[in-house]
Amino acid sequence: MSDWTYHSNLPLAAIADAPYWARRHIEDIFPKWGAASLVMNAQLVATELVTNGVRHSGGSMELPEVAITGGRAMPTKSVLPKKGEGAIIRLSLSYEEGRLLIEVWDKSDTPPAAQLPDFVSERGRGLFVVSAFCEKWGWHPSQGGGKVVWAELH
Template sequence: MQSNPGSPHSDLTLAARPGAARQARRHVARVLPGWGMAGLADTAELLASELVTNAVRATAALVAAAPGEDRPPVVPPDRLGTIRLRLSRPGGRLRIEVWDADGRPPVPRAADADAEGGRGLLLVAALSAGWGWHPARDGGKVVWCEPAGP
């Protein structure tokens, strides 16, 4: 993990498990004040949590896929159970990026009004100045967002 105040980015590798979102929120809360971005902390913690939760779910689905099922190319086994969070400051803006091993694009879901989940990417879109995804050079994908705000 790199998170000193003078650094242009901060990286955190997480196990693709349910507690990863909590760790991501804590990491964001530690890094942003040192970057003079404490005013974005609440929104950034929520966004990082949503992206990490989606990455954990994508990884779990990839791991659970039976041989022969429609699976994207798999990254090396030593990276399959991990996800990576990167915070950076391009042009003075905050960018949150989350890598996971599943190279398929994220798909926003239409959530039922009573559903407890399924709104993550809709929330990301609503709270961000921009968001998107791209295939990662070394396999998998990166989903990113830039929080709207001060």
């Protein structure tokens, strides 16, 4: 692997809003890297990989219940794990002129399995979407356990 001009690591709690924070992180740093033209595609790919990471780490994709109070949406119950009990995933972004690598680590050793998309189901299209937006994608076991699923965009 080459030396990347820019690199960022973001640990995320394996909960339903992890994809949101991954998108915000990309939106924040890509213009600073001179990669603003890749923001939308990178957000889409990162959302799919992070969502899969949450699911395969045993995290919850359950969104909090909310109530409107004083014109603001306020959670009525928390979906955050108790301190010390929650799974973590890691988003890693590497960029050099014209090339972006998105990597997501999760604690599962189970390899990702691309499926034929079922466009009615809520699940099962993630890697199909990733392959449509990336030059290539793959995975490898991580030292110390878990796996890294990666995607490269040009």
